[in-house]
Amino acid sequence: MNISTKAIISNSEMIKNYKACREKAEDFGKIFVLKNNQPDAVLFSVTEYERLSVFIEYLESLEGLDIAKFIESLPKEGNRKIYSLDHLKNDIK
Template identity: 75%
Template sequence: MNIPAKAIVSNSEMIKNYKSCREKAENLGKVFVLKNNQPDAVLFSITEYQRLSILIEYMESLEEKDISKVIDFLPKEGVRKMYSMSNLKNDLEE
C-alpha cells in the first residue's frame, strides 16, 4: 500500500492538533498516525468508515466459495497480507 505523505501525521501532532487531523481525515478519507516513526493507528472519516462497514458486512454475508471469487479479484500488485480461506473467514467474523 502506498501512503501519500500528506496523509501521515505524528502521534504528537494528533494529540496537539486533533481538529486539524480530523479535518484532514475528512478530506483524504483517512489519516495514518505514526508513533516513533512506526504505523500506530488510522483515523477514518465517518464517510470512509461507513463505506468500509458496508463492505465488511457484505463480505460477512458471503459463503466461502463466494469469498474465493472476491479474493481472485483483489489486486495482485504490492505487498498484501495473504489469507487462507479460514483466516479470512475468522478475520471477517471478528
C-alpha cells in the first residue's frame, strides 16, 4: 500500500486541529494518524467508509470457497485495482 505523506498526521495535530484533519480525510479518503512516530489510527471520510462497507458486507455474505477464489484474484503486490461490486461478482464466478 502506498501512503502519501500528505495523508499522514500526528496524534497531537489531530487533537489540536480536528476540523482540518477531517477535511484532509475528505480530500484523501483517509488519513493515517501517528503516535510517537508509529501508526495509531486511520480516519476515514464518510464516502470512503461507505465504499468500504459495500466490500465488507459482500465478503461477509460469501461462502468459504468463494472467499478463497476472491483472495486468489487479488494482486499479491504492487498497485492494486479499485474493484466495484460487479467486478468482484464476475471474478468469483
